[in-house]
Amino acid sequence: xxxxxxxxxxxxxxxxxxxxxRRVGLVPTMGALHAGHSSLFEAAKANGDVVLATIFVNPxxxxxxxxxxxxxxxxxxxxxxxEQHGVDCLxxxxxxxxxxxxxxxxxxxxxxxxxxxxxxxxxxxSHFDGVASVVAKLFAVTGxxxxxxxxxxxxxxxxxxxxxxxxxxxxxxxxxxIIRDGDGLALSSRNTLLHPDGRARALALSRALxxxxxxxxxxxEQRRTxxxxxxxxxxxxxxxxxxxxxxxxxxxxxxxxERRALIAGIIDGVxxxxxxxxxxxxxxx
Numbered sequence: 001x002x003x004x005x006x007x008x009x010x011x012x013x014x015x016x017x018x019x020x021x022r023r024v025g026l027v028p029t030m031g032a033l034h035a036g037h038s039s040l041f042e043a044a045k046a047n048g049d050v051v052l053a054t055i056f057v058n059p060x061x062x063x064x065x066x067x068x069x070x071x072x073x074x075x076x077x078x079x080x081x082x083e084q085h086g087v088d089c090l091x092x093x094x095x096x097x098x099x100x101x102x103x104x105x106x107x108x109x110x111x112x113x114x115x116x117x118x119x120x121x122x123x124x125x126s127h128f129d130g131v132a133s134v135v136a137k138l139f140a141v142t143g144x145x146x147x148x149x150x151x152x153x154x155x156x157x158x159x160x161x162x163x164x165x166x167x168x169x170x171x172x173x174x175x176x177x178i179i180r181d182g183d184g185l186a187l188s189s190r191n192t193l194l195h196p197d198g199r200a201r202a203l204a205l206s207r208a209l210x211x212x213x214x215x216x217x218x219x220x221e222q223r224r225t226x227x228x229x230x231x232x233x234x235x236x237x238x239x240x241x242x243x244x245x246x247x248x249x250x251x252x253x254x255x256x257x258e259r260r261a262l263i264a265g266i267i268d269g270v271x272x273x274x275x276x277x278x279x280x281x282x283x284x285x
Contacts, residue, residue, distance in 0.1 A: 001083040003090050007098075007141050010052075010091045014142045017050045024145040025049025026171075027087075028138050030057045032072040032189035036179040038085040040148040043176050045086040049146055053082055054091045054138060056098060060106065061130030072189050098137065110136045112159045112166070115248050119155050119239055119262060120273065128159050135160055136167075144170040152178045152186050154262060154275045158248055178274070180206065186274045198267040204233030205263055208240065209276040212261045218283025219251040222261060230265050238264035238271065242280060253283040 004010050014024050025044030029037050033055075044051045055078055062068035075092070082090045099106050109129050116128035139147065149157050161173050179187045184206035185199070194202060208229040212222045219242040226240035242251045245260040262275040 001079075001087055001090055003079070003092070005092050005094060005097075007093060010089075010093070011141050011143070013089055014052060014145065017052075018144060022050045023048065024142060025051050026138065026142050026145045026147045027051065027053040028135060028147065028149070029053060029055050030071070030189070031055040031078050032074050032192070033078045033081045034179075034187045034189065036150050036152065036187040038081060039179050040150060040176055041082065041085040041087050043174070044146065044148050047146065047174075050089070051087045052089045052091065052142065052145075053087045054093065056093050056134070058098075058130060058134040059095070059102060060099065060133060061127050063124045063127060070193065072192050098134070106133070109133050110163060112162050115155075115162055116159055118248055118250075119241060119243075120264065121155070123238055123264070128156070131156055132159055132163050136163065136169075139164075139169055139171050146172045146174055148174045148176055150178060151175045152188065152274065154245075154260060155248060158246065178276075184210070186272075188272060190270055190272060193270045194267060198270065201233045201235055201267055202265070202272055204230050204235050205265055205272060205274040207233075208263060209261055209274060209278075212242075212278045213276055216279050216281045218253045219255065219259070219280045220253050220283060222278060222280060226261065226263055230263065235265035235267055238266060242278065245277070251280055256280060256282050 017024050027040045041051055057071055059068055110132040111129045112132050121128050157175050164171050164173055185202055208226040211225055222242050223240050227237050230237045240263045242259050242261050251259050259278055259280050260275055261278045264273045
């Protein structure tokens with residue numbers, strides 16, 4: 001596995017791969033790698049791509065300095081994990097190269113309006129501006145590529161897909177299935193911040209989604225059911241929503257068909273998200 005940090009070396013590596021007739025598979029991460037990340041590396045490898053993974057904890061997508069400070073970092077273990085799961089080139093860019101003006105505001109920001117303003121965006125103002133800006137930079141340095149993202153961050157994928165469409169970027173965005181522990185909890189770097197009791201309560205997220213998947217009902221009924229399950233487990237509900245899977249617009253009760261249920265809960269200060277495809281039936285308007 002090759003390791004790089006300089007942006008120009010990274011750009012040259014990706015360009016050389018394409019010149020040799022190979023497709024670059026980009027897997028952006030913030031480190032603290034787990035089986036969910038490994039599944040993205042393996043998906044890129046299975047598609048025949050040269051796997052280029054990045055590890056960069058992007059400060060511009062954190063609204064809370066404390067959240068940024070406590071974000072888990074395991075660099076040595078991450079390098080081992082990346083190599084074991086097929087990464088050909090691991091890029092760990094410096095903060096100075098990624099955002100030369102930091103901690104001052106960076107003059108250029110990529111903002112995807114509308115789709116960024118709801119759900120996570122409503123609770124974390126400017127979060128998705130930070131996400132879109134850093135991903136746009138990753139795409140700019142890498143060039144033409146396939147980019148792999150886990151569907152656990154469903155809104156993030158929607159934002160990135162919209163950005164790619166609007167800016168006509170030469171990037172194919174590939175969404176990969178959520179990877180879960182045996183008990184159903186979606187894998188997340190933030191899970192390591194949970195105490196045992198909180199870890200047990202967190203199972204309410206996947207339980208609420210399974211209930212919504214199993215019992216077809218109107219969007220309002222599904223929202224109420226998911227919220228009740230979270231509250232019964234003493235999880236602070238940030239949202240329990242049913243939306244259009246492309247636009248993320250909230251589903252009305254006279255609408256029928258496949259939608260996406262997205263939930264977020266806070267457990268002992270740790271914010272967790274999850275989602276699943278669901279089928280809604282018409283209810284009273």
